[in-house]
Amino acid sequence: MVRWLFNIAYLVILAFYLPIVLYRQWFRGHRMVGWRQKLTGDFSIPNSTLRPLWFHAVSVGEVNLLAPLIQRCQERWPARPIILSTTTATGYQVAVKRYPHLPLYFWPFDFSWAVHRALKQLNPQAVILAELELWPNFLASAEQKQIPVIVVNGRLSDRSFKQYFRFRPLVRRMLKQVDLVCAQDATYAERFRQLGLPAERIAITGNLKFDGINITRDLLATHLLMDQYSVKSDELVWVAGSTQPDEDQLVLDVYQRLVGEKIAVRLVIAPRHPEKSLPLVARLKNDAKTFVLRSENSRSSGAAIIVVDVLGELSAWWARADVAFVGGSINPRGGQNMIEPAAVGAAVCFGPNTQNFRDTVAGLLRKHAAVVVANQEQLYQFVKQMLLNAGDRQRLGNAAQEFVFVSQGALEKTWQAWQSVLAPDR
Numbered sequence: 001m002v003r004w005l006f007n008i009a010y011l012v013i014l015a016f017y018l019p020i021v022l023y024r025q026w027f028r029g030h031r032m033v034g035w036r037q038k039l040t041g042d043f044s045i046p047n048s049t050l051r052p053l054w055f056h057a058v059s060v061g062e063v064n065l066l067a068p069l070i071q072r073c074q075e076r077w078p079a080r081p082i083i084l085s086t087t088t089a090t091g092y093q094v095a096v097k098r099y100p101h102l103p104l105y106f107w108p109f110d111f112s113w114a115v116h117r118a119l120k121q122l123n124p125q126a127v128i129l130a131e132l133e134l135w136p137n138f139l140a141s142a143e144q145k146q147i148p149v150i151v152v153n154g155r156l157s158d159r160s161f162k163q164y165f166r167f168r169p170l171v172r173r174m175l176k177q178v179d180l181v182c183a184q185d186a187t188y189a190e191r192f193r194q195l196g197l198p199a200e201r202i203a204i205t206g207n208l209k210f211d212g213i214n215i216t217r218d219l220l221a222t223h224l225l226m227d228q229y230s231v232k233s234d235e236l237v238w239v240a241g242s243t244q245p246d247e248d249q250l251v252l253d254v255y256q257r258l259v260g261e262k263i264a265v266r267l268v269i270a271p272r273h274p275e276k277s278l279p280l281v282a283r284l285k286n287d288a289k290t291f292v293l294r295s296e297n298s299r300s301s302g303a304a305i306i307v308v309d310v311l312g313e314l315s316a317w318w319a320r321a322d323v324a325f326v327g328g329s330i331n332p333r334g335g336q337n338m339i340e341p342a343a344v345g346a347a348v349c350f351g352p353n354t355q356n357f358r359d360t361v362a363g364l365l366r367k368h369a370a371v372v373v374a375n376q377e378q379l380y381q382f383v384k385q386m387l388l389n390a391g392d393r394q395r396l397g398n399a400a401q402e403f404v405f406v407s408q409g410a411l412e413k414t415w416q417a418w419q420s421v422l423a424p425d426r
Contacts (some may be wrong), residue, residue, distance in 0.1 A: 002136075002137075002294065003112040003137050003140065004071070004112065004137055006110065006112070006137055007111050007112055007137075010109065010110060010111055014109075018258065019049030029234040033092070033106075033277075034092065034106030035090045037105060037106045037108070037302070038106050038107070038108055038109045038114070039108075039109060039111070039114060040108075040114055040117065041108040041111075041113065041114035041115060041116070041117035041119075041151040042117060042118075042121070043105050043118050043120075043121050043122055044121075044212055044242075045121055045122065048079075048081045048229070050079060050080055050081060050125075051081075051123055051124055052080070052081035052082060052083045052103075052122060052123075052124050053073060053080060053081070053082050053083070053124060053125055053126055053128065053148070053422075054083050054084075054085065054086075054122060054124035054126070054127045054128065054333075055069070055070060055082065055083070055085070055128045055130070056084070056085045056086070056087075056107055056127065056128065056129050056130060056133060057084065057085070057086050057087075057091055057095070057130045058086065058087045058088065058107075058130065058131070059086065059087060059088040059090060059091040060088075060090055060094045060311070061209075061336075061337055062086075062092050062099070062130035062131055062153075063084075063086060063091050063093070063094050063095045063098060064094070064152055064209075064337075065130060065131075065208045065209045065212055065214075066084070066128075066130055066152075066208075067098065067212040068208060068211045068212040068411045069128070069152065069208065069411065069415075070084070070099070070102075071218045071386055071413060072411065073107055079291045080125070081103075082360045083102060083104075083105065083122065083124070084102050084103070084104055084105070085102045085104070085105040085106060085107045086105075086106065086107065087106070087107045090273070090311055091103075092104065092106065093311050093312065094311050094312045094345065095307070097311075097312040098312065105118075107133070108138075110135035110136065110137045110138055111137065112137045112141070115138040116134070116141050117337060119138075119141050119142060119145055119147060120145075120400070123147075123151075124147055125147075125188050125411040125422075126148040126149070126150060126303070126421070126422050127142060127147060127149045127150070128150045128151075128152055128397060129149065129150070129151045129152070129260070130151075130152060130153055130380045131152075131153050131154060131155050132151060132154060132155060132156065132160070132177070133359055134151075134171075134174050134178070134265065135174075136170070136173075136174055139174050139177040139178065140177065142205065142297070148179040148180075148336070148421050148422070149177065149178050149179055150178075150179060150180045150182070150418055150421055150422065151178060151180070151181040151182065152182045152205075152208065152274060152414055152418075153182065153184055153205075153207060153208045153209070153410070153414075154181040154182055154183040154188055154189075154192065155184050155188050155196075156188050156191040156192065157334070157356060157358075158355060158358075159355070161191045164195055165195065165325045166246035168195060168196065168295065171195050171196060172195060172196025173196075175192070175195055175196050175197040176197075176198075176274075178197065178201065179201065179421045180201050180202075180203065180417065180418055180421045181197060181201060181202050181204065181343065182203050182204075182205040182413075182414045182417050182418065183202055183203065183204050183410050184204075184205070184206060184207045184359065184410075185204060185206070185207075185359055186204055187359075189202045189203075189204050191196060191379060194250050197393065203413070203414075203417035204413075205410050205413035205414045205417055206407070206409055206410030206413055206414075207359070207360065207407065207410055208410045208411060208414065209337065209339050210339060210343075210407040210408045210409075210410060211408050211409070211410050211411040212411075213339055213340060213343040213404060214315050214318075214319060214343060214344065215343045215344065215401070215404065215405075216319070216344070217319045217320065217344050217345070219315075219316055219319050220370045221313070221315075221316035222316045222317075222319040222320050223378065225313075225316055225320070226320060227290065227319065228299055228300070228368060229299075229302075229303065229306055230299075230300055230301055230302045231320065233264055235264070235265075235266055236264065236265045236322045236323070236387050237265070237266045237267075237268060237289070237320050237321055237322050237323075238255075238264070238266070238267050238268070238321070238322065238323045238324075238325070238387070239268040239270065239317050239318060239321035239323070239324050239325070239339070239341070239346070240267070240268070240270070240321070240324075240325040240327060241268075241270045241314050241317065241318060241324065241325070241326060241327060241336070241340075242268045242271075242326060242327040242328055242336035242337070243269060243270070243271050243272060243325075243328070243334060244269065244270040244271075244272060244276075244327055244328055244331050245271070245276050245277075245279055245280065246330075246331055247327045247328075247330055247331065248269060248271060248277070248279070248280040248425070249279070249280070249283065250330065250379065251269060251325065251379075252280070252283060252284075252287075253376055254376060254379050254380045254383060255267050256287075257380055258380070258383065258384060258387070259304075259383075263384065263387055263388065265323075265383075265387055266304065266305075267304065267305045267306070268305075268308060268312075268317050268320075268321070269305065269306070269307050269308065270307075270308035270314050270317060271307075271308075271327075272325075272327060272336060273310065274295070274308075274309040274310060274311060276339055277307060277309045280307060281293070281307065281309075284305060284307070289304060289305055290303045290304045290305065291304065291305035291306070291307055291327050292301050292305075292307070293307050293308060293309050294306065294308045294309055294310050294313070295309045295310050314340070315340055318340045318341045318344055318346065319344050321341055321344070321346040322339035322346065322347065322386070322393060323346065323347045323349075323382075323383055323386045323387060323393070324338075324346040324347065324349070325349055325350065325373075325379065325383070326341065326348065326349070326350040327350075328353075329350040329351030329352070329353050329358075330351030330352070330353065330373070330374075330375070330379075331351075331353065331425055332353050333350070333353065333356075334353060334354065334355045334356035334357075335350060335353060335354030335355065335356045335357050335361070336353070336356075336357075337357070338350055338361070338364070338370065339357075339360060339404060341400075342354075342364065342369065342370065342400035342401065342403060342404050343400075343401060343404040344401070345397035345398060345400060345401040346397055346400070347386040347392075347396040347397050347400075348364070348369070348370040348371070348396070348397075348400050349370060349371045349372070349373045349379065349382050349383075350370065350372065350373070351372065351373060351374065352372055352374050362401055363407065364400060364403055367399050367400075367402070367403045368396075368399055369396065369399035369400040369402070369403045370396070371396070372401060405412065
């Protein structure tokens with residue numbers, strides 16, 4: 001009965017949301033992908049006598065952070081099938097590139113029939129959720145089928161914790177169906193405990209994003225990109241990554257000031273959502289700037305601005321950044337992953353709204369390894385200083401890279417924590 005109450009609630013939400021989806025498809029060119037799989041839970045079954053491990057990543061960030069765990073499982077249990085699901089279309093696109101040999105799915109909507117069918121067809125040995133993706137019907141069905149559910153890199157932001165706390169009886173019931181939460185830190189662990197997860201099911205393991213991160217600038221993909229776009233080894237490169245549309249405009253304003261002062265720099269802008277880069281492109285054309293779109297995949301003799309309007313390449317661009325601005329942070333999005341540019345020793349800055357990476361930001365600032373820029377003027381002053389002062393740029397980059405090195409180790413802690421629950425050899 002309870003499951004059908006959720007089903008009814010989901011149908012009401014879906015009925016409200018569907019016109020928006022159709023509008024985006026017809027008038028904005030957004031494709032409706034994976035909907036049949038999401039609605040029905042109809043998944044093809046991997047051809048193996050062994051039960052698979054089902055990893056789930058909501059979007060791009062979670063897809064990337066799972067890499068070291070998936071690799072470790074493949075090394076230790078090469079015969080064990082591994083499958084991966086995502087919630088968002090962008091996450092799925094990145095997963096296709098990063099895990100070309102894994103069966104990929106879209107996470108089913110939490111309708112009782114969809115989750116029941118998915119779990120019945122796949123019959124996983126365990127379900128491993130990245131960070132947090134708890135749905136009542138899915139958890140109830142997994143418990144009924146005696147399928148362990150593990151949360152890795154678990155986190156509960158201030159906002160999420162407050163929302164969950166309002167519905168604590170329901171959340172407590174869901175958490176009792178979770179076998180283990182590997183929390184990023186003690187704060188998140190305590191929040192899970194306050195919501196009703198038994199303490200013996202919580203392990204503090206650290207942040208996996210540090211372990212799966214690229215720490216070298218000597219990447220083949222980076223060398224190929226620099227050759228394609230004629231970026232010389234002695235040129236300074238400013239990468240603005242994971243930006244929102246309003247931040248794109250802000251970055252262009254700063255760049256224009258730098259160019260007006262005859263400060264030489266190549267600008268790379270990688271919007272968080274490439275499909276939203278039309279205003280950026282329109283302004284570049286209006287300002288008569290020399291720019292190139294990555295999606296056109298053409299060679300360039302030295303365009304001043306490169307717009308990375310594709311997914312899955314940002315790591316390669318970060319590896320060439322002398323100066324890095326991490327987007328989603330000046331507007332109230334909560335920030336994007338600043339660990340990647342820090343790991344390669346770029347001089348990193350971001351806005352004040354970074355609650356999604358609260359502990360990472362606190363650690364970077366404590367080590368004087370990054371700078372917060374609250375507005376356009378502060379961003380301009382930071383980028384200008386870093387471009388003109390190689391010593392400051394190097395000191396900030398070295399401190400950032402050192403912070404990443406000392407923060408690693410979550411993979412081993414997670415691996416040890418989940419052994420008694422996972423038990424894949426059974």
